[in-house]
Amino acid sequence: MKKTITTLLLICCCRALSFGQCTVPPDLFPTDSIMVCTGSAYTLNAPVVGGATYAWSVAGEAGTSVNLNASRRIWLTVDDGVCSITDTVTVLFNSFLLSPIVSNAKLCKGQGVTDLPVEGENLQWYDDAIGGMPGTGLPPVSTIDTGRVTYWFTQTILGCESPRAPMLVRVIDKPVFDLGDAFIIPCGTAGVTIQVVDDHESDYLWSTGATGISIIAPERGVFSLYAENMCGSHSDTTRAVECEDYCVQFPSAFSPNHDGVNDTYKAACFCPVPSFRLVVYNRNGEVVFKTTDPSAGWDGYFMGKAQPSGIYVFNAEFYDFVLKNTFTKKGTLMLVR
Numbered sequence: 001m002k003k004t005i006t007t008l009l010l011i012c013c014c015r016a017l018s019f020g021q022c023t024v025p026p027d028l029f030p031t032d033s034i035m036v037c038t039g040s041a042y043t044l045n046a047p048v049v050g051g052a053t054y055a056w057s058v059a060g061e062a063g064t065s066v067n068l069n070a071s072r073r074i075w076l077t078v079d080d081g082v083c084s085i086t087d088t089v090t091v092l093f094n095s096f097l098l099s100p101i102v103s104n105a106k107l108c109k110g111q112g113v114t115d116l117p118v119e120g121e122n123l124q125w126y127d128d129a130i131g132g133m134p135g136t137g138l139p140p141v142s143t144i145d146t147g148r149v150t151y152w153f154t155q156t157i158l159g160c161e162s163p164r165a166p167m168l169v170r171v172i173d174k175p176v177f178d179l180g181d182a183f184i185i186p187c188g189t190a191g192v193t194i195q196v197v198d199d200h201e202s203d204y205l206w207s208t209g210a211t212g213i214s215i216i217a218p219e220r221g222v223f224s225l226y227a228e229n230m231c232g233s234h235s236d237t238t239r240a241v242e243c244e245d246y247c248v249q250f251p252s253a254f255s256p257n258h259d260g261v262n263d264t265y266k267a268a269c270f271c272p273v274p275s276f277r278l279v280v281y282n283r284n285g286e287v288v289f290k291t292t293d294p295s296a297g298w299d300g301y302f303m304g305k306a307q308p309s310g311i312y313v314f315n316a317e318f319y320d321f322v323l324k325n326t327f328t329k330k331g332t333l334m335l336v337r
Contacts, residue, residue: 022083024049028076029089035158036093042068044091052080069093099165100155106201108231109173113141118167120155127151129164143171174232175202179225181324187243191218194225194238202229220245239322246327247271247320248294253334256300265289265314265333266297271321280333281313288312300335309337 028046036042045065046054055077058066066074068091075088100120107113116138124134129152139151148171152164177196185192195214196204206215207224217223217240224237247270254265267278273294280289280298288307289298300307316329 020082023080024052024078024083024085026085028078028085028087031089033090033092035160036068036071036091037160042091042093044068044074044089046076046078049078049080052078054078094158094160097155097157097160097162099162100153102153102165102167104168105170106230107141107143107169107171109143109146109171111143111231113138113143116141116167116169118153118165120153120162122156124154124156124161125151126154126164129166139169141169141171146171146173172199172201172229172231175199175227175229175234177225177227177234177236179223179236179238182239182241182322184245184323185217185219185240185242191216192240193217194223194240196225196227199229201231202227241322246318246329247322248273248276248316248318248327248329250314250316250329250331251333252331253336254298254300255336256306257337264297264299265335267294267316267318269294273318273321275317275319275326277317279315281315282307283310283312294318300337306337307335309335311335 025047029044034042034044043065044067048064054062054064056062056066057075068074071091071093073088073090075086077084077086079085100118100123102119103117105116124136125139126132126134127139134154141149149169151167151169153167154162154164156162176199179194179196183192193214193216198213204211204213205226207222208215215223220240220242222237222239224235226235227233249268249270251262251265251268254262256263265280267276275292276294277292278290278294279287282288282302286302288302291297312333312335314329314331314333317326318329319326
């Protein structure tokens, strides 16, 4: 601001012209504008100059200071009889100080915290929306476990602290899921739903081209799911089989006539069978054959005698290597001679 200085010339009749020494400093205020925090009163002080007069733009004020409670522009003239200095200052009560620019943060589990999305001057953080002691630097965010926590940030400008702005910090992990072992599609159904729990962070892509957390497996086959988020990726595969697609199948008939074709009744195994039991009964309920060896079969004889043609009953129990489960199978078979 422009300062106005007036020098008084004292002229005496029989004496030479003389000049006094100015005692008023050239700057009455240290700056052109002063920021005052909202909700507080402020005393504006001017330099103390002995014997000087003070003329404020504030009505009724004539001392070395004035009390203010609202924003305004003020000028002051100090006159010590030798010189007159005028200075102007703007006092601004800061009722519009904005909070810092804050965004929610997403971190990966196990990741070090080196920065958070907040912009402002002289930042401070709090662990509550009201009260509490302010902290500086980064808040104590832990990424050891997944979860969420909220911090509140302020900025301080010219001594005034802004309102608090919340930041939600979330710690997430890479996708984690398990499609499970192979499963059976029940007979007569449109399929089986395969699904995972949505972590609301990942993008999902199935081997069928579908997206989302679930698909319907309509028929036998291998199905896989790939998921990815900012922390990593994960994939898994499962197998669907139809209701009769067991590892162990049992024929409906055999003909023990020694022609080299279907001469024994035995299970057809399409995968490893860790445990197995097969029992064949005649019409009288007698056990005519039993074995725990899936490669062994009944030759149509019982107690050294060829058994007659007809219907026999079998009862089997086996562990299915694909389905990772033990199944019991009962049915009938035809002996043809």
